[in-house]
Each structure stands twice: as C-alpha cells, then as structure tokens.
Amino acid sequence: MPQPLIYHIDVNSAFLSWEAAELLRQDPDAPDIRSFPSVIGGSEKTRHGIVLAKSPSAAALGVCTGEPLAQARRKCPDLKIYAPHYSIYVERSRQFMALLKEYAPSVDAYSIDEAFCDMTGTSSLYGNPVDFAHRLKDEIHTRLGFTVNIGISSNRLLAKTASDFEKPDKVHTLFPSEMEEKFWPLPIEDLFFVGKSTALRLRSLGITTIGQLAKSDHAMILSVFKSHGDTIWNYANGIESTPLSHNDAASKGFGNSLTLQYDVTDTAVAKHVLLSLCETVGARIRAAGAYVSVVQVQIVDNDFRHTSRQVTLASSTNVTEKLYTCACELFDELWDHRPIRLLGVSTGKATQEHYEQYDLFDMQKNEKLSRLNVAVDAIRSRYGEDSIKRACFIEADDAAPALSHMTGGMQRAKRNAAHPADAASDPARPRNRQP
Incomplete structure (x- = not known):
C-alpha cells in the first residue's frame, strides 16, 4: 500500500486575488490591486462594512481581516476599498476546483478557496510530490491568474498546518518526521x-x-x-483520524458561517447574521438549481464550545425566507446565551427535484418568494451585491459593524469544520480550525 499523500491547496487572500484577476481580465493595463494597500469589503462610498480580504501591503500596515473598515482606514489612510462581487468569487472557485480535479484523484472542497487533494499513489505519474506541487501552483497562477499555497503531508491536519506557513505563493511540507523541527516550536x-x-x-x-x-x-x-x-x-501529536472524503458538493448541501469580529450577546444582532448567512446559502442553492430539505444551525461560543441543531423540512426549498425562519427557530432552541464567536447555517439533502407541501391558506407564498429571490439574485449578479439589500441591513446599528454590508454573508469560517458543500465559508479565517 502506498503511503498517504495529502495536498492542502489554499488561495492566497482569495477575494482580493479573485477581484484583482477579474479587474485585470477586463483591463490588462489596470493596476493590480494586490500591489498596493487595498481591501475587499463594504463600500468605498459609505466607508462602512468589514475587511473580507486584504493585500500584502495592507496586512503589513496592520490591517486585519474581519475588522471594521473605519478602523482599517485609521491604520492606513490611503487604503483602497473594493466592494465584493460574490458571483465572481463563486465562478473563480468553480474554476479552481475544476483545475484541481484535472490532476487529483480525489478533491475535497473545504471552503470556497481551499481544498484537500488526496494524491496518494500519484508519484509514479507526476514524480516527486514537492516538485509537482510547485508545477501545480505555477499552473494555477498561469491559467487562473492568482496564487496559492500548497501544504503537503500524510494527513489533512499536517497538510493544512503546512499551507499556513510563510505566504504567499509557497509550497511547504510537514510530514511526521518534520514535526519536531517545524510544528512543535x-x-x-x-x-x-x-x-x-x-x-x-x-x-x-x-x-x-x-x-x-x-x-x-x-x-x-x-x-x-x-x-x-x-x-x-x-x-x-499530528494525529487526525478523519479520512479525506470525496463527495460531490451538491450531494452534501450548501453552507456558510461567519466568525464574528466581536462576541455577540444580543439576539437581534445574531439573527441579522443568520439572515445574512441564509441569503448567501439561498443564492448558492438557487444558482445550482437545487432544493434542500435539511437546515442546520451551528454556534461556537467564546470558549470555542460547538453546538448545533438541525431540522428536516416537510418540503424541499430554495427560498431564503424559509431557510431563515427555520434557522431562527433552531437558534432559539439552541442558544444558551453564552457570547457567540461564530454562527453557521448549513443545509443538506440537496436535490434537483422539488417537492412542496402547500399551506392551505398560503399556497402560492413560497412560489412567489422563490421567484422574488431569483430576481434579486439576478440584480445582484449584474449590478453588485450592494445594488439591492434588505432594509434591516441598511439600518444596522453602527455598534454592530460586523453586520454592515454583509448582505452576501460570505465569511470564510475558520475555527470550525467548514462546510465543504458548495465550497462555502468565511473569509475572516481564524487559524484555529479543525481540518
């Protein structure tokens, strides 16, 4: 039996890299936003929102993912802010995963911008695993226009740890024999x-x-x-027993989670976050032409205790409002009023077929909401995420800056086992996450 060989491939500053690649595609003479202090998140016009991704020079000035834009601008007065375009990011993620599948026998999307590739037994095909990782990294850059880090080891835990070493555009190994030198210090x-x-x-x-x-x-x-x-x-000790799985994302469902900049102790604020997450999850479900019949809510408190609860729906759905109603009910049952560090919404039992049990007195409500959601998706895709938003997000209290401009809710969760389904996750990626 060949020894296990796992690559963890992570896009460097994904949202900003993908935005830069798109701007350069539209205008090859445009400045590369990765080359000066810039961030993705919120609106340059209103100066509200949070940092979803940052350029290397912005990071060098102390700008942090997840902090309010106003705070980031105090650190860097010349900071350039670019609004997120989630439809572009979803497409770039699709291209990224598709390229990996050209080479890896098994690809497990861990979030929208990272994946585990089981490369066991491929040395006879590709040669030295480290040399091939460099070639793969460079091909991603050449074909897709953004850089990645690749971590290599015998399990996911160590591969993920390796990819978090020096960035960007690097390949690192962390095999068990290297733990004492690279990991334990x-x-x-x-x-x-x-x-x-x-x-x-x-x-x-x-x-x-x-x-x-x-x-x-x-x-x-x-x-x-x-x-x-x-x-x-x-x-x-480098022990991680969960095997790399290879499942089609659509069969898993769709999910998203948000690591909060501040601990949340208010129900209304928490439910704003849930609505933001449900909007993103609902948009992805509709983009895939799918329907789901399981909804789950996850809470991680400020001591990193994980709790979750799920419900099976009587009818499959792709309607944001229905997802949100279920999420709120689950949240009310689940939350013990400990300060919240992370909230997640995930769905399961995705299918291309739709079945509906209509309420006798409201038979057309879900159908109308579904059509309305599709129309809103189309507007946002064409004119940007901020082109249409719910009033509750416009009126969000300044005391809760993490909610501003989170209509898309695209935060990359890193402190939980991110939902690989539909490559969804949180861009404010903490390091302490279970692989």
Whole structure:
C-alpha cells in the first residue's frame, strides 16, 4: 500500500486575488490591486462594512481581516476599498476546483478557496510530490491568474498546518518526521481548536508551545479539558483520524458561517447574521438549481464550545425566507446565551427535484418568494451585491459593524469544520480550525 499523500491547496487572500484577476481580465493595463494597500469589503462610498480580504501591503500596515473598515482606514489612510462581487468569487472557485480535479484523484472542497487533494499513489505519474506541487501552483497562477499555497503531508491536519506557513505563493511540507523541527516550536495558539480561553488555561499550566502540549501527560490534559483535551492533545501529536472524503458538493448541501469580529450577546444582532448567512446559502442553492430539505444551525461560543441543531423540512426549498425562519427557530432552541464567536447555517439533502407541501391558506407564498429571490439574485449578479439589500441591513446599528454590508454573508469560517458543500465559508479565517 502506498503511503498517504495529502495536498492542502489554499488561495492566497482569495477575494482580493479573485477581484484583482477579474479587474485585470477586463483591463490588462489596470493596476493590480494586490500591489498596493487595498481591501475587499463594504463600500468605498459609505466607508462602512468589514475587511473580507486584504493585500500584502495592507496586512503589513496592520490591517486585519474581519475588522471594521473605519478602523482599517485609521491604520492606513490611503487604503483602497473594493466592494465584493460574490458571483465572481463563486465562478473563480468553480474554476479552481475544476483545475484541481484535472490532476487529483480525489478533491475535497473545504471552503470556497481551499481544498484537500488526496494524491496518494500519484508519484509514479507526476514524480516527486514537492516538485509537482510547485508545477501545480505555477499552473494555477498561469491559467487562473492568482496564487496559492500548497501544504503537503500524510494527513489533512499536517497538510493544512503546512499551507499556513510563510505566504504567499509557497509550497511547504510537514510530514511526521518534520514535526519536531517545524510544528512543535510554534506557539500553542497556532494549534487548531486552541482558542483564546484554552490557550490561557494551557499557559497557566506552563504549556506555551505545541511541542509542550504533545509531550504533556495525556491523562492530565483530559482531566482539565475533558473531550476537548483529547482532541488538542492528538492534534499536537499530528494525529487526525478523519479520512479525506470525496463527495460531490451538491450531494452534501450548501453552507456558510461567519466568525464574528466581536462576541455577540444580543439576539437581534445574531439573527441579522443568520439572515445574512441564509441569503448567501439561498443564492448558492438557487444558482445550482437545487432544493434542500435539511437546515442546520451551528454556534461556537467564546470558549470555542460547538453546538448545533438541525431540522428536516416537510418540503424541499430554495427560498431564503424559509431557510431563515427555520434557522431562527433552531437558534432559539439552541442558544444558551453564552457570547457567540461564530454562527453557521448549513443545509443538506440537496436535490434537483422539488417537492412542496402547500399551506392551505398560503399556497402560492413560497412560489412567489422563490421567484422574488431569483430576481434579486439576478440584480445582484449584474449590478453588485450592494445594488439591492434588505432594509434591516441598511439600518444596522453602527455598534454592530460586523453586520454592515454583509448582505452576501460570505465569511470564510475558520475555527470550525467548514462546510465543504458548495465550497462555502468565511473569509475572516481564524487559524484555529479543525481540518
């Protein structure tokens, strides 16, 4: 049996890279927005919204993904802001995944801009895995116009960790034999599933690096952190038991999640976020010509406790409002009023066939809403995400800047097992995420 070989391929600053590639496609003489301080997120005109992606020079000036645009501009007065165009990003993601499938026997889309490729047994076809990764990286740049990082290892956990090393446009390896040199010296905060509270508790125990956790007493870690301790101890030792799956995204469903810039403790704010997520998920469902019959809500609190709940619908749907109603009901049942760090909405049992159980007194409501949603999708696709929006987003309280201009809700979730379905996720990508 050949040894497992996994690539993790991650687009560098995806939304900004994809926006830059599109602008250069339209005008080859246009300036490359990756070459000066720039961000994707919100509106240059209103100066509201949050940073969804940033250029390297903006990052060097301290601009952070997920922070309010006003705060980013204080750090960088010359910052250029570009509104997001989600339809472009979805298409670029499709092209990216399609190219990977030309070479990899199995591609598992982990988010809109990253994927795990099972390359086991391909060395006889492509030669040295590191050399081929460089060729693949360069081909993506040549054909699609953006750069990627590729991490290589024997499992997803280590491959993902490797791809997060120095960026952009790099190939890194992190095999078990390299853990002591490359992985164990990293600060404990760099380990997946180690959030702020967990890191503080680990440091209080004298554990400041991943290597110290790996060499610590397993029973002691379990006694302090319970089942979470088992997970992080295994991760520190490079152990990740979940196999790379190869499933068609449409069969999984569609999902999106948002890592919040600030802990949310208000129900109304949380439900604004849920509506934003449902709008994006609904648009993707309709773009795929699909219908779903399962809706799930996920909550991660500020101590990184994960809870979720789902419901099976009596009728399949592609209607944003129906998804939102279900999401709110699930949220009300699920939330224990702990401060929220992340919210996610996912769907399942996607199908191309539609079945509907009509309410006797409202038989045409869902049909009308579906047509209305499709019309709104078309307007946004042609004129941009901010061309039409719900009043509740326009009137969003300035005290909750993470909600501004989140009509698309396209945040790339990194601190949870992102929904590979439809390559959906959160651009404000925390490092501490389960692969």
